[in-house]
Amino acid sequence: MLRGLWYYALPGADLRPGAAVHRQMLGEPLLIGRDAKGRVFALRDICPHRGMPLSEGAFDGREVECCYHGWRFDTSGQCTAIPWLVDGSEVEVGRIRVRRYPAREVLGNVFVYIGVADTDDALLPDLPKLADIGVARPQLSIETIFNCHVDHAVIGLMDPAHGSFVHTSWWWRPGREMQLKERAFEPAPLGFRMKRHRPASNARAYRFLGGAPETEIAFHLPGLRTEHARTDRYQYCQLTAVTPIDERTTRVNHVIYWTVPWLTPLKPFFRHIARRFIAQDRDIVERQQRGLKFDAPMMLVRDADTPARWYFRLKKEFSDAAAEHRAFKNPVEETILRWRS
Ligand code: FES
Ligand SMILES: [Fe+2]
Structure with a gap:
């Protein structure tokens, strides 16, 4: 689990003002x-008094x-009150803090x-870049828990070769009809990008965009995949964020934005x-x-x-660069990948 990165926490709509989860x-x-x-805002969810x-x-x-003894903390993590203190007490409330984590909304x-450890706000890396299609918040947001380590969730979701075997529903693929795919990839900040292309004709779900869409898919650390599809008239953007809960559990958030007006009434479907x-x-x-769980080794076979x-x-590379206090050097090179799916 990599540290020193922005992680997806939750959809902003799940937090009304005055709420904390x-x-x-x-x-x-x-x-x-x-x-x-x-x-x-985000704080460590542990009271420094007694846990x-x-x-x-x-x-x-x-x-x-x-809830235990009523100590109070502001949203920067600073303790502001210990109700039991009497006048003249030596306890310095101002020296008690709970760890604060930088939090932002995009x-x-x-x-x-x-x-x-605590990071100076001035040293924070850039926030994840999401394609802004002029829709301020996602129209659809789905959270799923995967009972596996984050790596398996990430590589499972980015895997280009499982579609014909796993996503066989009528609305996506008509069956095991496989086509040759050839896609150009290039490095992107902290990740890589599949260059803009036309999706395969066996990917039916794109048809709702009307006309032939062009999509661009990018991945970057720690586990963010963005897909941006557009036709002359419409745009569609999907973010898949994979966040470890712990070593064995992973949260996956899918949020989707679109500019296709007639899609909105069809939201439940x-x-x-x-x-x-x-x-x-x-x-x-x-x-x-x-x-x-039987310690099965994994073969990672080209090109899929x-x-x-x-x-x-x-x-x-991200952890090596952090350990050696040097700049991250993207190990991905411009490449064309070919596979059937
Ligand atoms: S444990 Fe929080 S105030 Fe005592
Ligand atoms: Fe999949």
Whole structure:
């Protein structure tokens, strides 16, 4: 699990002003909230007094109150009150803090920066770039839990060769009809990008965009995949964010934006289809775990497994660069990949 990156926390719509929720990310307990002014924040969800999760207490839009002894903290993590203190007490409330994590909202998604230790805001890396198609928040948002390590979720979702075997529903693929795919890839910040292309004619779901769409798919660390499709008239953008909850559990958030007006009334149907599709991805990697638990080695075979190889190389380079205090050097080179699917 890589540290020093922005991670997807939750859809912004799930946090109304004055709300705070518990989320576990990378094995760490977080309290993620939105203050009365609408700003998002994240704190370690542990009271520094005696370990009570702060999410068990109350948030009034300004301060969090621990449910055990009522210590209060502002949204920067600063302790503001210890109710039992008497006048003249030596305890310095101002020196007590709970760890704060940088949190930001991008196009209706809350991202939290998880570093090794507290990070100066001035040193934070850029926020993930999402294609802005002029829609401020996602029209569709689906969260799924995968019972597997983040790596299996990531490579399972980016795998270009499983479609004909896993996503065989009528609305996506008519069956095991396989076509030769040839796609150009290039390095992108902290990842790689499949250059803009026309999706295969056996990918039916794109037809709702009307006309022949062109799509661009990008991946970047820690586990963000974006897909942007456009025709002359419409645009569609999907973000898939893969976030480790702990070593064995992974959260996958799919958020979708579109400018196709007639798609909006069909949302329940579209949601149903998207859920089915994601469940297919979850079920296949969960079934794979039954084999992997016997320490099964993994073969990553060219060209279809090349994105998975890149993922592992990107991760390695990211941690090496951090350990050696040097700039990240993208290991991906411009390449054409060919496979059948
Ligand atoms: S444990 Fe939080 S105030 Fe005591
Ligand atoms: Fe899939």
